Amino acid sequence: MNSGSSSVKYQLLDMRDRSRLAVGLVERIGEETSLLKHTDLTTGESREWSGPVPGHDAALKAVAAELAKDGAGLDSPELAAIGHRVVHGGKSFTEPTVVDDAVLAEIERLIPVAPLHNPANLTGIRTARALRPDLPQVAVFDTAFHTTMPESAARYAIDVKTADEHRIRRYGFHGTSHAHVSRATARLLGKAPEEVNVIVLHLGNGASATAVRGGRCVDTSMGLTPLEGLVMGTRSGDLDPAVIFHLMRVGGMSADEIDTLLNKRSGLIGLCGDNDMREIRRRIDEGDEQAQLAFDIYIHRLKKYIGAYYAVLGRVDAIAFTAGVGENAAAVREAAVAGLEELGLAVDGELNAVRGDRPRLISPEGSRVAVAVVPTDEELEIATQTYALVKGSQNLT
Numbered sequence: 001m002n003s004g005s006s007s008v009k010y011q012l013l014d015m016r017d018r019s020r021l022a023v024g025l026v027e028r029i030g031e032e033t034s035l036l037k038h039t040d041l042t043t044g045e046s047r048e049w050s051g052p053v054p055g056h057d058a059a060l061k062a063v064a065a066e067l068a069k070d071g072a073g074l075d076s077p078e079l080a081a082i083g084h085r086v087v088h089g090g091k092s093f094t095e096p097t098v099v100d101d102a103v104l105a106e107i108e109r110l111i112p113v114a115p116l117h118n119p120a121n122l123t124g125i126r127t128a129r130a131l132r133p134d135l136p137q138v139a140v141f142d143t144a145f146h147t148t149m150p151e152s153a154a155r156y157a158i159d160v161k162t163a164d165e166h167r168i169r170r171y172g173f174h175g176t177s178h179a180h181v182s183r184a185t186a187r188l189l190g191k192a193p194e195e196v197n198v199i200v201l202h203l204g205n206g207a208s209a210t211a212v213r214g215g216r217c218v219d220t221s222m223g224l225t226p227l228e229g230l231v232m233g234t235r236s237g238d239l240d241p242a243v244i245f246h247l248m249r250v251g252g253m254s255a256d257e258i259d260t261l262l263n264k265r266s267g268l269i270g271l272c273g274d275n276d277m278r279e280i281r282r283r284i285d286e287g288d289e290q291a292q293l294a295f296d297i298y299i300h301r302l303k304k305y306i307g308a309y310y311a312v313l314g315r316v317d318a319i320a321f322t323a324g325v326g327e328n329a330a331a332v333r334e335a336a337v338a339g340l341e342e343l344g345l346a347v348d349g350e351l352n353a354v355r356g357d358r359p360r361l362i363s364p365e366g367s368r369v370a371v372a373v374v375p376t377d378e379e380l381e382i383a384t385q386t387y388a389l390v391k392g393s394q395n396l397t
């Protein structure tokens, strides 16, 4: 289960061969009309449904009902465990963890540093637990992959005592995706993860960049919360922290109002009124200047992080684009590396235009740095980590 701020993505997997039995998505949770898409991969049958899904509890129950129609409901005796994405694990969780009341309480304590995500993750776990109290529910944390960052990257340059007292540091997010994609990129190059340095650009609605050296994260763009770093669908990413004091003192805004402004009304939607890259590209094709400027700001920030992580890593073997924008928006990939030939970076127009759901290279043959499109699979990564944790206790093969 991958509960996002306004969506739930899910997969049912047979972990003996990691095959997918069912996949689906509930989108626009909490809006007037939500959309559910479910595919039973054993028969190829797909179903779509739209109507109100007021919260993540209702979403999870709708997912359970769809699975039941396939004869694979949550009551199935073959179900071994449910793995859940949890965005913020703070300092407490560095490994996948079987959920009990104390774990839930800790995830709840972390809500202030992941206000869009941890509440949804908690509701998902609680609902699944109520439906199947006998099953292990496993929390897999977005933050876990980033715990290998050195202190020089993880610490902010603020008073150490204050930082420690309030546990203020860079945690980083999208970790299951960065882990999956950095390994898949090494495989695409025919190398072991230990042998390669990769910059992973996870560009979805939320977006983050990671510098991965030999399979371990050494820096990432998101920080204490998923607000820092790249320009996102609705989040500002980096800005001068003094903007916040200015808006409080001069703009008369409250902390909560600024929180909402920066998390929900900034980024692409704040800049041009749209957060969907498809719509922004359509508007640019029609000559819309506001959409063009939003796109340019998005690309400028992305390029800065590519340069920064190039410097952090010293040697870069590959840059991997992933998630909704990274996997689909050829224009973003082309613009992000344009002009970086001196760094060994280039994109081949024809290869970049190819669509597909397999990892693929888009750099010209013989490039010093491979540029790749590597589809992410957070659900498979969550299932793999969940399976590794529970199989010993359940005598599974």
Ligand SMILES: Nc1ncnc2c1ncn2[C@@H]1O[C@H](COP(=O)(O)OP(=O)(O)O)[C@@H](O)[C@H]1O
Pocket (backbone or CB within 6 Å): 004, 007, 203, 204, 205, 206, 233, 275, 276, 277, 278, 323, 324, 325, 328, 329
């Ligand atoms: N064909 C496409 N072309 C360009 N952008 C796309 C395309 N499909 C999806 N996207 C972008 O991907 C975003 C969703 O990415 P996704 O990784 O699913 O995000 P999240 O997990 O944060 O909801 C959309 O908001 C849209 O901007």
Ligand SMILES: CC(=O)OP(=O)(O)O
Pocket (backbone or CB within 6 Å): 004, 005, 087, 117, 142, 173, 174, 204, 205, 206, 207, 226
């Ligand atoms: C952590 C985060 O930003 O997640 P998402 O991209 O799903 O919003």
Ligand SMILES: [Mg+2]
Pocket (backbone or CB within 6 Å): 004, 204, 205, 206
């Ligand atoms: Mg996502």
